[in-house]
Amino acid sequence: GAVVSQHPSWVICKSGTSVKIECRSLDFQATTMFWYRQFPKQSLMLMATSNEGSKATYEQGVEKDKFLINHASLTLSTLTVTSAHPEDSSFYICSARWQGAYEQYFGPGTRLTVT
Amino acid sequence: GQQLNQSPQSMFIQEGEDVSMNCTSSSIFNTWLWYKQDPGEGPVLLIALYKAGELTSNGRLTAQFGITRKDSFLNISASIPSDVGIYFCAGRNYGQNFVFGPGTRLSVLP
Numbered sequence: 005g006a007v008v009s010q011h012p013s014w015v016i017c018k019s020g021t022s023v024k025i026e027c028r029s030l031d032f033q034a035t036t037m038f039w040y041r042q043f044p045k046q047s048l049m050l051m052a053t054s055n056e057g058s059k060a061t062y063e064q065g066v067e068k069d070k071f072l073i074n075h076a077s078l079t080l081s082t083l084t085v086t087s088a089h090p091e092d093s094s095f096y097i098c099s100a101r102w103q104g105a106y107e108q109y110f111g112p113g114t115r116l117t118v119t
Numbered sequence: 120g121q122q123l124n125q126s127p128q129s130m131f132i133q134e135g136e137d138v139s140m141n142c143t144s145s146s147i148f149n150t151w152l153w154y155k156q157d158p159g160e161g162p163v164l165l166i167a168l169y170k171a172g173e174l175t176s177n178g179r180l181t182a183q184f185g186i187t188r189k190d191s192f193l194n195i196s197a198s199i200p201s202d203v204g205i206y207f208c209a210g211r212n213y214g215q216n217f218v219f220g221p222g223t224r225l226s227v228l229p
Contacts, residue, residue, distance in 0.1 A: 006164075008161075010161075038216070046221070047207065047219045047220065047221045047222055048162070048207070048219045050216060050219075053216060095159075097161045097162075099161075106150045106152075106167065106169070106211070107152060107164055107167050108152070108164075108209075108217065109164060110154070110161035110162045110163070110164075111161050112160055112161045113159070113160060113161045115159070
């Protein structure tokens with residue numbers, strides 16, 4: 005149980021375009037989802053927290069207009085990187101938890117490369 | 120803000136050896152999680168700890184919630200090649216998001 009999927013697993017896009025990444029909880033209702041960014045050989049950096057039906061809460065330093073997060077249902081959250089630039093290239097990982105739980109379950113990650 | 124330190128940063132061990140790693144915090148936590156991440160994958164939850172002093176096992180893995188509530192420990196017994204990866208600890212206090220440590224990179228030599 006507690007399976008989280010992400011799509012796509014990798015994406016290459018041109019500078020200036022937008023990319024959408026989906027995060028789905030497959031066997032539970034995710035009342036809260038988290039989006040992380042991870043650079044090579046580094047830890048996970050929390051970008052934002054989203055509760056179903058509410059606006060996402062962004063961490064300090066994360067541009068909400070650049071990283072659009074939508075959590076419209078209890079099983080789906082999306083992260084859209086708008087007007088992507090090479091410095092946005094990274095490994096993006098989502099995680100999810102159900103109501104009342106402390107544990108977070110991670111998706112497999114999406115590698116974004118902006119050329 | 121809250122910070123976690125993990126020790127050691129990396130370790131190379133022989134297959135069959137036991138492994139010990141720890142995680143320390145500058146502040147008190149009420150929940151600790153341990154994750155393993157393989158290259159190019161998302162972290163996988165190994166063990167969750169909820170009470171100071173708690174000792175929990177998952178197969179060859181054992182984790183403990185330190186009694187000071189500022190540290191946690193993970194032990195792996197009789198390591199095997201598939202134990203290779205990065206081990207992250209994560210801690211949180213009530214009403215807060217988890218803070219992740221920098222990770223311990225484990226390499227197992229055959």
